[in-house]
Amino acid sequence: xxxxxxxxxxxxxxxxxxxxxxxxxxxxxxxxxSLEMVRxxxxxxxxxxxVVIHSLNLSLGSVQPPPEHRLEAIKRTADLVDASWVxxxxxxxxxxxxxxxxxxxxPYTDESIEIVSxxxxxxxxxxxxxxIMENITHSFVWPDKQxxxxxxxxxxxxxxxxxxxxxxxxxxxxxxxxxxxxxxxxQTIPADRVVQLHLAGHSEVDGQMVDSHVGGxxxxxxxxxxxxxxxxxCDAMTIERDSEMSSFDDLLDDLQLCRELYTKxxxxxxxx
Numbered sequence: 054x055x056x057x058x059x060x061x062x063x064x065x066x067x068x069x070x071x072x073x074x075x076x077x078x079x080x081x082x083x084x085x086x087s088l089e090m091v092r093x094x095x096x097x098x099x100x101x102x103x104v105v106i107h108s109l110n111l112s113l114g115s116v117q118p119p120p121e122h123r124l125e126a127i128k129r130t131a132d133l134v135d136a137s138w139v140x141x142x143x144x145x146x147x148x149x150x151x152x153x154x155x156x157x158x159x160p161y162t163d164e165s166i167e168i169v170s171x172x173x174x175x176x177x178x179x180x181x182x183x184x185i186m187e188n189i190t191h192s193f194v195w196p197d198k199q200x201x202x203x204x205x206x207x208x209x210x211x212x213x214x215x216x217x218x219x220x221x222x223x224x225x226x227x228x229x230x231x232x233x234x235x236x237x238x239x240q241t242i243p244a245d246r247v248v249q250l251h252l253a254g255h256s257e258v259d260g261q262m263v264d265s266h267v268g269g270x271x272x273x274x275x276x277x278x279x280x281x282x283x284x285x286x287c288d289a290m291t292i293e294r295d296s297e298m299s300s301f302d303d304l305l306d307d308l309q310l311c312r313e314l315y316t317k318x319x320x321x322x323x324x325x
């Protein structure tokens with residue numbers, strides 16, 4: 054089972070599997086269409102450390118269920134790597150034949166809760182393994198909402214009986230953009246549902262905070278992470294990095310920060 058401090062696998066890790074295995078407790082792998090690509094990327098790690106799968110395009114918040122070919126692909130991948138769990142985004146990106154390359158926030162309504170929970174339950178049944186949902190960044194909130202963002206997430210987690218991939222950077226950006234109290238958000242989320250954390254650096258572009266996955270995790274994000282590790286059951290932290298990275302070594306500073314927090318709050322060290 055995945056636990057400890059992990060990283061999101063990236064192509065820049067090619068040829069550095071020994072270094073990765075030395076510093077990382079598990080890998081998070083973004084779903085790919087070809088099973089042969091998965092084998093090519095992960096063969097040095099399978100059987101060495103746990104792997105979790107991060108799905109990007111199931112659009113579980115859409116009224117229509119996910120396409121069969123995508124469900125089949127993620128099941129094949131999860132079975133190949135014996136994934137500890139599969140994560141997806143609490144959002145939608147598709148309606149009928151129209152699809153966008155972005156995550157759109159769901160309306161915070163009972164109807165949305167019913168739709169997304171049904172799709173999560175069906176996905177769990179198909180995979181035969183845990184499914185966890187990630188909070189996304191969003192620049193707007195749909196009108197006529199029935200719940201706050203945190204209350205909406207809580208109700209989805211409980212109705213679908215699933216866990217949360219809590220992106221702490223996304224929490225920081227959303228609470229700043231929309232002016233809510235991040236600690237009130239954290240106290241609303243059921244402590245036993247927090248399975249995994251995402252931590253990443255962010256950027257500011259034209260006065261807007263952007264989830265750019267650069268290096269250097271903000272001190273405020275680290276502060277929220279301390280609270281989460283102290284008050285929830287979470288036992289898995291993941292560093293996301295997609296910018297300003299030429300090799301795995303660029304992650305070492307952020308890995309050290311996360312390792313210190315993980316051990317500080319009573320989490321058992323991983324034997325390497």
